[in-house]
Amino acid sequence: MVFVALGASLLLAGCGAETEAEAPQPRPVRVVTVEKGEGGQVVSFTGEVLAQDEASLAFRVSGRMIERSANIGDQVKAGQIVARLDPQNAQNTLRSAQAALAAAESQLVTAANAFERQDRLLANGFTTRANHDSARTALQAAQSAVDDAEAQLKIAQDNLSYTDLVVDAAGTVTARGAEPGEVVQAGQMILQLARQGGRDAVFDLPANMLRQAPADPVITVSLSDDPNVTAVGRVREVAPQADPVTRTFRVRVGLDNPPPAMRLGSTVVGRVRLDNDLVIDIPASALTAVNSQPAVWIVDPATQTVSLRNIEVRSFSQARVAVDSGLSPGEVVVTAGVQALHPGQKVRLLGAGS
Structure with missing residues (x-):
């Protein structure tokens, strides 16, 4: 009986030790604290520097x-x-116009004298009304001829100056x-x-980029061969019709105080963020799925346990995910080890990043 009791005691002690050894340990994970930052994709495009006003x-x-x-x-x-x-032909035309004007003025003088005589004769009853009217008509025609000759002289003078x-x-x-x-x-x-004055950075952009751009974006422009030479500008003009060959729209960006190194014809690179709203941005490694919907693991700081939560994704790349809804600033999201977790599991935080 003593041996039986002793054996039972040893068996119970062994089971207790095995249970204590198999207790799960908190799983180490890396996390990130959710914050809001500038969202949207930064895109770049190549163009050239042109004058704002060309003629x-x-x-x-x-x-x-x-x-x-x-x-x-x-x-x-x-x-x-x-x-x-x-100027030879224009000078000849000018001399001809001057001679025509002189002849017309001579005819005007003759017509004026004839009309004056007819006017006196009519007053004294020594001429007919018909002769008086004819003299007046000749005077008016001579005056019109002078006016025409003066206009032709002015045209000839202008044409000579246009040479x-x-x-x-x-x-x-x-x-x-x-x-x-x-x-x-x-x-x-x-x-x-x-013409002297402003400078434009001119780009040919596709229609989808114009649709995604904010209403009044600030565009950073730099020289393609020297990115340290930069200027900023705003969109000044967008072509109303696409190029029939490239199907792109010409966009002119007015540069604010461009440096002298941005000469006419220089190749430049423009950069703009397509969406300036503040959004929650997390590493792409934090993303998993539940019920065929994107989700992330959330860490409860009080209990150090994790839970799954569905989110709505605005945009994503190989490195980052922009979250539209489902997360709030200050929450802790697991970024490494997401595939080996289960709801309610205790975790040990290895560090926080962004």
């Missing part, structure tokens, strides 16, 4: 260009003559369209002028 300089009359004093890259001033047409291509505003020549010796047509581009 094509052209002659207002046709002719053979005999001189062009400005070239690409030259700085020009308002009132400067940058090209000339052969000089004059700059209307200071700027930089960016392109040329004709060389001296060529016969050019009225309106044909001779020089392209980027």
Whole structure:
């Protein structure tokens, strides 16, 4: 009997030790404390620097260009003559108009004298009313001829002045369209002028990017070959119609005090955040699923146990997940070890991150 009791005591002691050894230990996990931060995806796009105001300089009359004093890259001033047409034909037209005016003025003097005589004769009864009316009509016709000759003279003077291509505003020549010796047509581009003043960063963007952009975004622009040279700007103009070939929309961003290194034609990179709202952003490793819906493990700080909670995802990438709803700032979310957890399990926090 003594041996039986002793054996039973040893068996019970062994079972108690085994139960105590098999008690589960808190599972170590890594966590992150939920905070709100800037949401949305930062996108970049490539463009170039152009002048806010560009103009094509052209002659207002046709002719053979005999001189062009400005070239690409030259700085020009308002009132400067940058090209000339052969003025010979315009000068001949001007001399012809001057002669026509002189002849018309002579005819006006003759008609005026004739009408004055008819006027005196009619007053004394020595001429007929018909002769008086005819003299008055001739005087009116002579006056009209003078008016027409004066207008033709003014046109000839203007056409002669149009043989000089004059700059209307200071700027930089960016392109040329004709060389001296060529016969050019009225309106044909001779020089392209980027007027002094503002600078635009110009980009060709797809329609989906325009839809996702905030209402008045601040765009950071930097040189593609030197990211340290930066400027900021806002959208100044969006093309109302897409390019028929690329199906992109041209967007002009007015730059605020661009640095001198951002020269005309420089290649630049623009960056903008598509959504400026404050959102909850967690590591992608925290994401799991329950009932085919995205979920995360939440740690209860009081009991150090975990529970599953469904969330709504706004957007995600390989590294981060933007949460639309389901989490609140200050909550603790498991970011490593999520596949080996079960509801109510005790955990041991290894550290918090972001």
